[in-house]
Amino acid sequence: MIVSEKEYAVECWTGEMSALLAKSPAHAAKLCHEYENVVMVYYIPKKGIEQTKRFKVRPDDVYIISYPKVGTTWLQQIAMLVRLEGDLSFFEGKHIITMVPFLEICTLPDMTAYKDKEEIMSGPTGVEMADAMPTNTPRILKTHVVPRWLPDGLKDNPPAKVLYMARNPKDTAVSGYHFCQLVKPLPTYTWHEFFEEFIADRAFYGSWFEHTLYWWKLRNHPNVLFLKYEDMKQDPRKAVIQIAEFMGKSLPNDIIDRIVEASSFKFMKSNESMNPDVAFNKLVDLTKEKSFMRKGMVGDWKNYFTEDQNHRFDKLYEEKMSGSGLEFGFE
Ligand code: A3P
Numbered sequence: 001m002i003v004s005e006k007e008y009a010v011e012c013w014t015g016e017m018s019a020l021l022a023k024s025p026a027h028a029a030k031l032c033h034e035y036e037n038v039v040m041v042y043y044i045p046k047k048g049i050e051q052t053k054r055f056k057v058r059p060d061d062v063y064i065i066s067y068p069k070v071g072t073t074w075l076q077q078i079a080m081l082v083r084l085e086g087d088l089s090f091f092e093g094k095h096i097i098t099m100v101p102f103l104e105i106c107t108l109p110d111m112t113a114y115k116d117k118e119e120i121m122s123g124p125t126g127v128e129m130a131d132a133m134p135t136n137t138p139r140i141l142k143t144h145v146v147p148r149w150l151p152d153g154l155k156d157n158p159p160a161k162v163l164y165m166a167r168n169p170k171d172t173a174v175s176g177y178h179f180c181q182l183v184k185p186l187p188t189y190t191w192h193e194f195f196e197e198f199i200a201d202r203a204f205y206g207s208w209f210e211h212t213l214y215w216w217k218l219r220n221h222p223n224v225l226f227l228k229y230e231d232m233k234q235d236p237r238k239a240v241i242q243i244a245e246f247m248g249k250s251l252p253n254d255i256i257d258r259i260v261e262a263s264s265f266k267f268m269k270s271n272e273s274m275n276p277d278v279a280f281n282k283l284v285d286l287t288k289e290k291s292f293m294r295k296g297m298v299g300d301w302k303n304y305f306t307e308d309q310n311h312r313f314d315k316l317y318e319e320k321m322s323g324s325g326l327e328f329g330f331e
Helices: 048-051 072-083 117-122 127-133 169-182 191-199 208-217 229-234 234-247 253-262 267-268 275-281 309-320
Strands: 030-037 039-041 063-066 140-143 161-166 226-229
Touching: 030 048, 039 063, 048 072, 048 127, 063 072, 072 140, 072 161, 072 234, 072 253, 072 267, 117 275, 127 140, 161 234, 169 191, 169 208, 169 309, 191 309, 208 226, 208 309, 226 229, 226 234, 229 234
Parallel strands: 063 140, 063 161, 161 226
Antiparallel strands: 030 039
């Protein structure tokens, strides 16, 4: 049974409406909560964030870290295929979403059995799932947390490998807007509302700039591989080789080719173990040709940003990014 948006209305409030959320559109604010000055969705509750902060890092872990909607699932797919040396049979009956615990989220191991919000909130967090993994199984884990919520053992000088994914913020914002349209319990912002939330750092997980620049500063750390969505689109084979080398795998050409193919947008979209629509199942609205695997391209922002929005965004981008040396492709 799919319950209405209202029935999802947040139970993870920690008090009265925060000053931060009071600035958001009212219809959106009632579906979100605030944790330490960051807007979050209900299924990423305080419990999950606090467990993530205390999470015990193992040196053989591989972390996939990103701001939401930058191609995280794509990177999950590549990292898992590298670990499996291209063995696709491992995916049978499983899904890439559940193979990689998402630390701070409350989830159900089988979302196709999802019934209601209470059930998901009582489901284990990704941290609980990761803690339950045997110590002799090297883990691949995912998180979107803002830098100050990272596990203490992972901050600034990570002892385990971190694959960080970044994407130009204009396409990231457009993808985020569509994700909210797709996932039923998320607020259905208009594009104009979402744009204002994004530039005011009130989109989920706060500031794209803070997130991206923190990891950019760590890009030369031996345990950090900083990847850009646009580079990966341009040369996916190069990205797969780079990721494999970083993960300590020297793979023959035929396996590299298989990984490139099995992590392509087309392949993932048409595969039940790889398309997140299948794992999210009853949580997503698949009518009107909506899909998690939406366009997977660079430059779609041009279909959404008005001239004025583009001008305002460019000004903000210049202010925040100047002197960082970090550049993105926008088309
Ligand atoms: P769009 O909405 O722009 O299409 P995340 O996994 O971080 O939530 O990111 C989702 C975005 O990555 C979506 O972008 C999705 O289409 C895109 N994506 C997913 N798999 C991809 C792939 N194999 N190649 C390119 N883009 C991919």
